[in-house]
Amino acid sequence: MTKISIIVPVFNVEKMLPHCLDSIKAQTFSDFECLLIDDGSTDNSGILCDEYVAFDPRFKVIHSENQGASAARNLGLDNASGEWIQFIDSDDWIAPDFLQNYFNIGKGYDIVFQGITIEKNGELQELTINSHSGENTIETISRLEQNNVLGWCFNKIFINTFIQKYHIRFPKGITIREDLIFTLSYLQYVSAIGITSKCDYHYVIRDGSLMSRPRSYREVDECCELIFKLRRNLVEVNFNNQYKNWFEEEYVMRKLIQLKYIYYPQTIVSRDERYSFLKSAMGYKPKNIKLPKTDRVIFYLFHSLLPFFIKDRLIKIVALTYYKSHYKK
Known part of the structure; x- marks a missing residue:
């Protein structure tokens, strides 16, 4: 069984996509499959996905009609074969040791968190997560929530069997805070949380990348x-x-x-x-x-x-x- 399934929803990101996928190819941890879910792109993103698949067997692509990021991630979950699940956004990138960091802290965890590096206007800000000895699961969840690092799905790795057994999916019809909903749904079944202080996920905030339309x-x-x-x-x-x-x-x-x-x-x-x-x-x-x-x-x-x-x-x-x-x- 493949160790990690990486799920990348892709929609009209032809300029940023190569940097993202190259950073995945450059991982020091190589036992992964990367599922590219082309969510009905109208630019060259779908073609770029096909090119990466042609040159690296670890990359796979699914072309679908545009349904949004949550539906794309759910489609990835339906087709993932890895022991662990990692989500990556197609306009972000990861440092070479990102995947390896998860396994450097030992075994026995149901979910493992990392910090992130926020990139905005050329400036970098690290959001580091530290482990606290003697802290129980709910205390850790409380601390991570209040430190605003629980609400993303890309700075943590999930066990696939949990996701499939309890049919944990991103919500339909909700396009705000869906990462938090997915994570909280998963945490209902968790008894051991691992944390690494590394910040090797680069979350890139670009002009216009924040919410630009009102929700109902x-x-x-x-x-x-x-x-x-x-x-x-x-x-x-x-x-x-x-x-x-x-x-x-x-x-x-x-x-x-x-x-x-x-x-x-x-x-x-x-x-x-x-x-x-x-x-x-x-x-x-x-x-x-x-x-x-x-x-x-x-x-x-x-x-x-x-x-x-x-x-x-x-x-x-x-x-x-x-x-x-x-x-x-």
Whole structure:
């Protein structure tokens, strides 16, 4: 059996793809297969995939219709034969020892984390993860979440048998925080977490690579509820009050932030639905978190003594002003 299956979703990245694939070819750890999932590319990305497959038998390509990164990764999981699963984004790259790092810390782990190196505008920032002796699984999960290193799927390696046995897949219909949803779904079955402090995954942030389109209210709400459910399941099995308090506060913050999504043009809800959500949101009172400015204004508006129809109009003005200034037309 191949040791590692690397899954790379590919879509219109012809300029960055060679650097990514060359970095995979240059790995000091060679027992891997690399599954290139061409997600309906309209540039030369698919042709580049075919060229790498022709010259290196470890590379395989699947050409599919465009369905998005989550569907592409799921297609890769359906075809992966390796003992371990590693995800790599096609516009990023990895240092030569990236794969080997996972196996330098010993055996017996159900998942192994690495740090990452963030590249932005020519500057490098290392996000190092350290192991803490005497820390149990839920304490490690809590620490990694609060240090913002749990939410990517590319800085960790997963056991394939876990993924197949419990049919863990990326969510359909959700295009935000899907990496976190996948990781939290996997962590439901984990008892031993390994950590290496290496930062050999290079996460490249380019102009325009961040979220450039607004999501619908229903998608954001579904994502928020699913993440909360997965976190709650974790603490029900292995209780940790500090983690519970943190993610409950994070949940409140997300619910408050998503208020403005109700007023976005692509969200079609009735006034009664908006009223219902505003009334339910009256109970959300964050304790230890600071809301972004726009969301803070909305928060004060719906906690004001104004009639609901006036709150509705004012919040709509604030939300649409934010929408027009933050998203590309």
